[in-house]
Amino acid sequence: MAFTLSVHPFIYVxxxxxxxxxxxxxxxxxxxxEQEQQLSEADKNSLLIKRNQIKGLPLVNxxxxxxxxxxxxxxxxxxxxxxxxxxxxxxxxxxxxxxxEGLLMPxxxxxxxxxxxxxSVRENDRIGFLPKYNxxxxxxxxxxxxxxxxxxxTYAEPGIGLGISVSPWVISVSTNVSGYFKxxxxxxxxxxxxxxxxxxxxxxxxTASNYVVPILVKKAAEKDGFMEAIFLDPDEHKFxxxxxxxxxxxxxxxxxxxxxxxxxxxxxxxxxxxxxxxAKDMGxxxxxxxxxxxxxxxxxxxxxxxxxxxxVTHLGSFTYKGKEKVFGNGNIGELSYKLQxxxxxxxxxxxxxxxxxxxxx
Ligand SMILES: *Cc1c(COP(=O)(O)O)cnc(C)c1O
Numbered sequence: 218m219a220f221t222l223s224v225h226p227f228i229y230v231x232x233x234x235x236x237x238x239x240x241x242x243x244x245x246x247x248x249x250x251e252q253e254q255q256l257s258e259a260d261k262n263s264l265l266i267k268r269n270q271i272k273g274l275p276l277v278n279x280x281x282x283x284x285x286x287x288x289x290x291x292x293x294x295x296x297x298x299x300x301x302x303x304x305x306x307x308x309x310x311x312x313x314x315x316x317x318e319g320l321l322m323p324x325x326x327x328x329x330x331x332x333x334x335x336x337s338v339r340e341n342d343r344i345g346f347l348p349k350y351n352x353x354x355x356x357x358x359x360x361x362x363x364x365x366x367x368x369x370x371t372y373a374e375p376g377i378g379l380g381i382s383v384s385p386w387v388i389s390v391s392t393n394v395s396g397y398f399k400x401x402x403x404x405x406x407x408x409x410x411x412x413x414x415x416x417x418x419x420x421x422x423x424t425a426s427n428y429v430v431p432i433l434v435k436k437a438a439e440k441d442g443f444m445e446a447i448f449l450d451p452d453e454h455k456f457x458x459x460x461x462x463x464x465x466x467x468x469x470x471x472x473x474x475x476x477x478x479x480x481x482x483x484x485x486x487x488x489x490x491x492x493x494x495x496a497k498d499m500g501x502x503x504x505x506x507x508x509x510x511x512x513x514x515x516x517x518x519x520x521x522x523x524x525x526x527x528x529v530t531h532l533g534s535f536t537y538k539g540k541e542k543v544f545g546n547g548n549i550g551e552l553s554y555k556l557q558x559x560x561x562x563x564x565x566x567x568x569x570x571x572x573x574x575x576x577x578x
Contacts, residue, residue: 221265222392225347227340229333229369229389230271233323240333240387242340243271250345271388279373279382284426286382287316288370290525293338293391293578295350295363296566301342302575303367304525304564306331308487312423313369313387319422321381322371334367334389339578341365341391348393350565359561360396366526367391396528404530404547406445406460406520407438408510408537413448413458413482420482427484431461445522445532449510451482456507458482463524464489467508467517468552478505488523488560494572495559501552510535514542519550521557529557 226247231240245268247253253261280286289312293303310327317324341347348363369389373382411434414420419427431446438446447465450456457477459465464486466476474496479485496503513520513535520532531554533547544550549557562568563575 221262222269223265224269225337225341225365225391225393226268226344227337228271229337229387231325231329231333231387233325233384233386238325238329240329242333242336244340247344247346269390274372274386275375277375277377279376279380280371280425281373282377283379284424284429285320285373286371287313287320287422287424288368289313289316289423291334291367291369292394292525292564293347293365293367294564294566294575295348297350297352298566299350301338301347301365301578302564302566303335303338303578304576305487305491305574306334306576308490309369310334312485312487316422316424317371317385317387319419320371320424322385323383325387330369330387330389333387334369335576335578337389337391338365338367342578346393348395354565355567358558359565360557362561362565363393363395364564365391366394394526403442403444404533405443405541406447406532406535407441407443408447408449408535409434409438410454411446411448412451413461415451416482418481421479421484423484428462435461443536447535455509455511457510457513459484460522460524463522463527463530465520465522466492467513468519468550469512469516470518471516473502473504474552475504475506475508477508486523488525488528491560491572491574492523492529492556495556496552499552499555499559510537514540517542518545519553520544521549521553529553529560531557 226245228243231238289309291309293301310331314324314327354362372386374384434446446461448458468474493503521529531549534541534543563570
């Protein structure tokens with residue numbers, strides 16, 4: 218069965234020209250949601266392929282040729298009352314601006330991008346393309362619940378010589394995602410000697426080019442039966458940095474929660490920031506500092522990675538230099554589970570949103 222990306226009909230498009238941003242929502246070709254479900258596979262695919270294209274985008278440009286582009290991952294969650302809420306879109310919009318400026322592009326105003334994202338979610342909801350709240354999700358604390366994944370990204374103007382983008386597009390598309398949890402999948406991770414981000418480089422920017430090495434390393438890890446690859450620092454190969462596209466936390470024997478401190482080789486995750494807030498609120502001591510692989514192999518009792526797509530995902534073991542260290546009994550630990558379910562509970566609106574993270578569309 219062919220898999221075609223199922224992009225929602227409304228797409229947000231902004232373009233920078235002569236000192237100003239102009240934006241609009243595009244309504245791509247679509248039928249009603251129900252009618253689309255009834256199309257033959259071939260007809261549905263051809264509709265979805267068309268929907269994932271915008272006329273006028275140049276083939277040859279600084280993004281397609283040199284990876285000079287950045288993006289965001291934002292999620293919206295169906296609520297029990299039938300509404301849809303977006304998790305911390307203000308943070309994503311601000312980080313998008315920072316990333317764009319890090320790539321020497323004119324940064325889009327965070328307020329403008331946030332409004333574009335919210336408007337596109339609202340319109341896609343209005344035409345019935347977003348998932349509906351299902352109380353069956355409560356039974357397993359929303360581990361398998363559906364959500365909307367929103368992907369704003371930049372796209373550069375035509376160019377083939379080495380250059381920066383001075384007149385970029387910012388486009389935002391969305392698609393439904395179902396939280397899936399592969400039953401019985403072993404959550405083993407391997408510590409790689411490859412390097413994700415270099416000192417003085419672009420590791421702190423959510424740029425396309427940062428993903429090349431992690432994608433290659435993760436593929437190789439999966440081939441060897443691991444779910445995730447863990448990167449060490451680029452200079453000493455001693456301190457933990459990140460997973461392949463997510464931040465990482467360790468609960469130590471002394472009860473403290475440790476996550477690598479931010480710097481130019483670590484992506485400032487919004488889930489990371491949220492988990493730090495939640496853990497502190499639970500009375501846990503959180504340390505943002507360097508943590509070595511040796512300390513992890515000796516002291517860690519729980520390990521989890523965080524990201525918009527991953528949420529809070531526990532890792533059962535690390536394999537480093539051929540030796541496997543199992544954390545706890547290999548299953549999700551107590552604090553990891555508490556943080557995972559608290560975050561999901563806030564996102565799906567069954568727990569109080571006491572930090573005002575959820576934005577109603
Ligand atoms: C996006 C990303 C994360 C997670 O950030 P969130 O804001 O939590 O989604 C972590 N590490 C890398 C390298 C990333 O690109």
